[in-house]
Amino acid sequence: MKIRTSFVSNSSTSSFICDTRMTEQEMYNKLVKIIAGYNLMTDKELKLDDIMYITEVNKKYWDTYKWWLGAEEEYGKGYYFKDLKGKKVINGIGDNSIPYELFDIIENVFDAQRHHFG
Numbered sequence: 001m002k003i004r005t006s007f008v009s010n011s012s013t014s015s016f017i018c019d020t021r022m023t024e025q026e027m028y029n030k031l032v033k034i035i036a037g038y039n040l041m042t043d044k045e046l047k048l049d050d051i052m053y054i055t056e057v058n059k060k061y062w063d064t065y066k067w068w069l070g071a072e073e074e075y076g077k078g079y080y081f082k083d084l085k086g087k088k089v090i091n092g093i094g095d096n097s098i099p100y101e102l103f104d105i106i107e108n109v110f111d112a113q114r115h116h117f118g
Contacts, residue, residue: 014092016110016113016114016115018087018090019111019113020088020110020111028054031048032048035048056086056088090106
């Protein structure tokens with residue numbers, strides 16, 4: 001029998017690297033519509049700005065992304081950044097902030113690859 005001696009958390013965060021030519025504003029507008037549809041189907045009142053935000057992969061955010069992508073170990077410094085430069089990232093605001101039911105929709109609409117960490 002195993003005995004847990006510390007708190008165990010099931011919280012986690014997901015981000016999506018999007019291979020889309022949409023601007024951040026176009027992505028934001030689509031996400032607003034996706035959230036509105038989700039709210040209509042589930043009787044929830046989620047607001048986009050409370051659950052996720054959009055950034056572009058650039059030098060400012062590269063240090064944040066490279067650790068969870070394993071970029072340095074797998075590709076070496078600089079190489080993977082060139083591959084991702086200019087791509088948009090949809091980030092969850094906090095633990096489990098993006099409803100699981102939206103994962104497939106986000107992946108399909110924005111040609112996104114989900115990265116889950118937590």
